[in-house]
C-alpha cells in the first residue's frame with residue numbers, strides 16, 4: 461500500500477522538500493478537505509484530490525447511552541473495516557483508542573478481536589488518520605451541551621484492534637507523526653502490547669522509538685494461567701518479561717514513564733488469592749510497575765467477569781503488598797466498545 465507521501469512524490473516529483481511539510485501541516489489543520497487547505501497553492505490542491513484527504517471513511521457511529529463513548533466503524537483500503545473509539549476522560553477532554561491492525565493474530569481467549577484472526581496491518585497513515593477522523597468529529601459533530609467542556613483530544617491509547625508491536629514500523633511511524641503534528645506529548649500516548657519480547661527488546665535500543673508509555677498485557681504471573689489466557693504466549697515468558705522490564709526501568713524509570721501491567725479479571729481463572737500473591741511477588745521483583753485491573757467485558761466467549769468483591773479483595777491484596785494498582789472503569793460496554801469487545805463481522809475482512 462502506498463503511503464500518502466509516496467503518492468505525493470509521484471504526483472509532484474520535482475517539488476522542494478518544504479512542500480511535503482506544508483501538506484502535512486494542512487492535514488493536521490482545521491481544514492476539512494483539500495479545498496479548505498488554503499496554505500497550499502490552488503493549482504496544486506486540484507491535483508492533490510487524487511490522494512484521499514482521509515484514508516479512513518466513516519461507515520457507522522454508535523454512541524453510548526451516557527454519551528461518554530463513541531465507537532466508529534471505519535472503512536479502510538481493500539473493503540476492510542476497523543473500529544476506533546472516542547472516550548470522555550477525567551481531564552474534561554477525550555481519549556481515543558486506536559486500532560493498529562485489521563483483526564489480530566494473538567488469539568487472546570477473552571478477546572473478540574482475537575477471534576477474527578489477522579487480515580492485514582494498518583499503514584501509519586491509517587493509524588494517524590483515526591486521530592484526524594476523531595479530531596474532525598469532536599470539533600464539528602459533538603453537540604455543544606455535551607458532558608465534556610472541550611472537543612480536545614488529550615490522550616491516545618494504541619489499544620484497539622490488533623497487536624501494535626506486530627506492526628512495529630507502521631506504529632512507530634504513526635507515533636512520530638502524532639508527536640510532531642499534534643499537541644499531545646509522549647506521556648499522554650500509551651502503546652498496549654501482549655508482550656512480543658523481541659520487539660520489546662528492540663524498543664530499548666531503537667533511537668527512532670519515541671518515549672511513549674508502554675502497557676504490557678500480563679493477565680497472570682503464573683505461566684500456565686497466562687498460557688490459558690494468551691495461547692500465543694512464549695514458553696518462559698515471565699522470566700523474559702522480568703529481565704526486559706528491569707532493563708526498561710533502568711532507562712525510563714521515572715514516574716512519568718512508568719510501566720503498566722494490564723490484568724483482565726476473569727472469574728475462576730486468574731482472580732484467586734494465589735494469583736494475587738504471584739502477581740505481587742512478580743511485580744516487587746521488578747520495581748516500579750503500575751497494575752491496571754480490568755473487569756472483564758462480556759464478548760460472548762467462555763469467560764465471566766470476576767465478582768466485585770473478588771476484584772476488591774484482589775486489589776486490596778496487591779496494595780497490602782506495596783503494589784500500586786487501579787481498577788479501570790468500564791467505558792462503552794453498551795455499544796461493545798469496551799476493552800476486548802472490538803470485533804467486526806464483515807466478510808470482506810476475511811477475503
Ligand code: SF4
Pocket residue numbers: 564565566567568571572573574575620621622623654800
Ligand atoms: S487482546 Fe489485543 S493482542 Fe490479544 S487478541 Fe485482542 S487485540 Fe489481539
